[in-house]
Amino acid sequence: MKYIVDFVIKYNKWVIVVTLCVTAVFGYFLKDIRINPDITSYLPEDEEVVRLFNYVGEEYGGNLLAMVVIETDDLFNRETIKQISELTSELLLLDGVSSVTSLSNILDIRAGDEGIEIRPLIDEYDLPTTVEELKRLKKYVLSKNIYRGSLVSDDAQATLIVCRLQGDADEVETARAIKEVVREKELKEKIYFGGLPFLMLDINNIVVKDLLFLLPLVGLLIIFALFISFRTVRGVVFPLISVLMSCVWTIGLMSLLKIPLTIITNIIPIILFAVGSAYSIHVISKLSEQDQISGVTPEDYYKERLKSVILPVALAASTTIIGFLSFILGSYLNMIKEFGIFAGVGIFSSFIISVTFIPAALSVLKRSDAAGHLKDEKQKLLIRKNRLTEMIIKRPLPFILFGIIFVVASLFGIPRIQREVDLLDYFKKGTAIRSSEEVIKQKFGGSMPIQILVKGEIQSPEVLKAMKEMERFLDAQDGVHNIQSVADLIEEMSYVIGEGRKIPDTRAKVTNLWFLLEGEEIMAQLVDPEYTEAVIQATLGSGLEIHKVKRLVEALDGYIKEKNSPFCSFEQTGMPLVHLKLDESIRKSQLQSLAIAAISIFILLLFLLRSLSGGLIGLIPIGFSLSVVFGAMGYFNIPLDIATVLVGSICIGIGVDYSIHFLARYRLEFRKKKEVNAAVLKTLQTTGKAIVINVLTVTIGFLVLLFANLIPLQRFGVLIAVTMLGSGFGAVVIIPAVIVLSRIHFIKERRER
C-alpha cells in the first residue's frame, strides 16, 4: 500500500501521462465497438437447442424471417399487386436475403386448362390488370388453405412478404436494407415490419439511443450531486473524468477483444457512473480534509490520508467486483457472463483511476480546497437526523420488528414472480414493432419459427406419412400456424396429376412427383440435398406466455418420443425452445449467481471482521434488501428477465459496502469509547450520514434508467434503486438496532483476546 502511495506521489506526472495514454489507446478502439442484438447468440453455442437451431438455419436457407406486411382496403387491385411483385424481385436482390415468398412468387401447383401448372402464383411479366382477372385471383387465393390466413389475411386486406435471411447474414444490416427498399417505393398502402430481424434492428437502434441519451443524463445528475456536495469545479470535474475514463477503458477493451455490446452490457457505463463515481468522491473528499496538521510535512500528511482511504475504497470495490464476477460462474448465458466480466473490469478500472490518477492529479495541483464546503453541508444534515438516530438507540425493538414484518411480507411475494424472455415484451406498448407483431399475430398467426427436423428416407411413403401425422398434431396445438413441409407439396402434386390429395403408396410414385418439384426454391428450405433429412416449418405467435410455450414444447417432446422409430425420427427446435432455454437459464443464473455472491461476500466479511456474528450481522442489509426487492417483483408484477436477473447479485455486491463501512467505523468507535450506544451514535452521525448520501446519489443515478427505451432496463433501474434503499435502510437502521438490542461487542472481545 505504502509503495503504491509513494509511487503515485513521486511520479505523479508520469502517472497522469500514462493514464491519459492508456485512455487514448482504448478511446481509439471505441470506434470499432459493435452491437449484438441477436438473442440466440447469447446462449452458449454448444447448447443442443442452439446448435440445432443454427443447424436448421444454415442448412435450410436461414431461420430468421423478416416480414413486411402490406395492408389496404382490398389487396386485389392492380396497383398493389404490381407493387408486391416489384418488391418481391427487388428484395430478393439484397445481400443477406436467401429467399422471398410473397403473393406474387409463391409456388402454385394446380391443374389448369393447359395441364399441370407448377409456377409462381402471379406471372411477373403478365400481371393481372383487369377487374375480372383480379377477382378471379382473389377468389382462388382465398379458396386455398395454404394461402389464406398465412399469406393473405381472411379479409383480403393484408398480405405478407416474407424474406428468409441467409444463415450468415448480418441481421441488422439486412433488416435495415429491407426497410430502405420498401421506403423508397413510397407505397400508399399501410406497411408494417415484423419478425426477429426487425426486432434486432430496433434493439440495435435503441441500445445506441439509450446510451447516447441516458449517459449524459446520469452525467448531469452526478454533476449536480457533486456540485451540491463539493461546491468547487475540481470536485465536480475529477470524479467525472475518472468515471469517463473507466467507461472508455471498459468499452475500449470490449471493442479490442471484439466483444459486441448487448442489450445488457450497455448498462455498464451507467453502473460505472452511479457506482464508480463513489470511489473518486471518497478519495477526493479524504484528500481535501484540511484539519489536524500536527508537525508532519504537508506531503507526508497527504500520503497518510491517501493511505487511509485506499483500504476502504479497495474493499468497497472488491465486494462490488465479487458481486459482478458471481455472474461468470453462476450464469450460463454468455450475455450475462460478459456483463459480469466487464462490469467487474469497469469497477476495477474506476478503482485504479481513483487511487492513482486522481491523487496524482490533485498533488500536481497542490493544495486542494475541493471539499471546502462539505463540512457545512454535513453539519446541517446531521442536526436534522439526530432525532431518528436517538430513537434507534432508545427503542431498537420496533425497528427490528418492522424489518422482520417487512421481510416476511416480502417472502410471500417471491412465489408470484413471473419470468419473461420474449424479446417483444422488451419493447414498450404502442411502439411500431409491437403493433406490427400484433398485426402479424392476428392476421397471419405469428412470426416465430418452429421447426421439426425429420431424419429418415424422406422419399419413402412411410416417412412422408409420418410427417403428415406430425403436422396434424402440430396443427392441433394452441398458437401454431403456417405448417409446411415437403409432404404437403407431394400431396398437392398427387392432387394435380389427378390421383387425389394423398401421399402415394410407392416410392417410385413419390420420386416421380418429386422430380417435378426439384429445383424449386422452396425445396431447399424443406429438405436436404441427399433426401435423408427434412424440416417441418411452422410459426408461432410471439408474446405467448412462457408456461404456454412450455406446454407446447413438452407436448411435442412427448409426441416425438412416442413416434420416433429407427426409420424415421423427429427433433424439435425453433424460437419457442430457445425461449424456454433462455427462461430456464435465467432462473438458474439467478439462483447460482446469488448463492455464489452471498457465499463469497460472507467469507469476505468473516475474514474482515474475524467474527462469525459480525459476518452474520453484516449480511443483514443484504438479506433485507434482497427480500424486499424480490417481494416487490412479486407484488408489483416485475418479471425476472434478462436484465432484472442481474439485480440480486449487484445488490449483494454494492449493498455490502454499507455494512462494511458501518461495522468498520463501529469497531473503531467502540475501541475508543468502550460503550455500545455511544459508538453506534457516533457511527450513525459520521459513516451513517455518508451512507445515506451515497444511497441517495446511487438511487437517483439508477432511476435515470426509467427513461430507457427497453422495458427490462427500466425495471432494472427501479429494482436497483429499491435494493439501494433497502440495503441503506438495513445498514443505518437495522444493523444499529440489532447491535443496540443485543449489546454485541463481538469486535472488542475478539480483538482483545
Add this chain to the structure above:
Amino acid sequence: MKRRLILGFLWIFLINPFNYIRADVETPSAVEILKKVDDTLFSPKDQKLLMKLLLIDKDGNEKTRSIRIYQKGSEKRLAKFLSPADQKGIAFLSLPDGVMYLYLPAYEKVRRIASHVRNNKFAGTDFTYEDMEAGRYTEKWNPELVENNGESFVLQLLPKEGTETKYSKLKIWVDPDNFFVTRIEYYDKKGSLRKIMTRTKIKQIKGYWVAEESEMYDLKAKHKTRMILEEVEFDTELKDDLFTERYLMR
C-alpha cells in the same frame, strides 16, 4: 515548342483516328457478330444427344443424371431421363406453341403441363427455363461490342423493349474464328453478376461447333451444374413420329 505542339495535334487528329478507322473496317459490328452467333447455334436440322448432368452443391456434393435428347429444328424436343434409377423413364416432350407433355413412369400416365415456368430452375440444375429457351439472341437483345482482345469479341447485351427477362444484361464472349459463345455472364436487375456459364472442349462435328463440357455457376447459391456431352449426332433425319405422346411412353 510550338512545332512540337502542332505535331502533337497532327498525331491526335490525323494519325491516330486513322488507326481507329482501320480497326473498324476489320472488326464486324456488334449486330453482325450476334447474327453470326445465332447462325452457328441454329444450323443443324436435327440433333441427337446423350448428356450427363453433374449437380454440385456448395459443399462439393455431386449428383449425376443422364438424359437422352432428340431435337428437331428449334421447336420440337424430346428429353428422356436415363438415370438415376428413380428418375429413369421420366420424359418431356416440347412441341411448337408452348405445348408440353410429361410422362411419369410410376403412374404410367402422360400429363400435359403448362410451359410458362420461365424463371424456375430446370430439374435441379442451375439453368432456368429462360436460360435453356431456344431463342435467337438477336430477337431479344441489343448488342454492343465492349472489347476485342484478339482472342474473343466481348458483347454486352441489353434487353430489347418488351423482352421478358430476369436479367438486366448479359455479357457474352465470342470466338472470332467460329462465332461460338465460350462464356456468358448473367447480371441481375441490380447489375450484380449472378451466374457464369463457361463452355470448354469445343469441337467441330459434322461441320457444327459444339462444346463437350459446359458449366453454369450460380454465384449466390454457390451451386454448379456441369453438362457433359457424351454422344452427339447431327442431321440424322429424325422422324416426326418420334415427337409424339406414344413415343414418350416407350
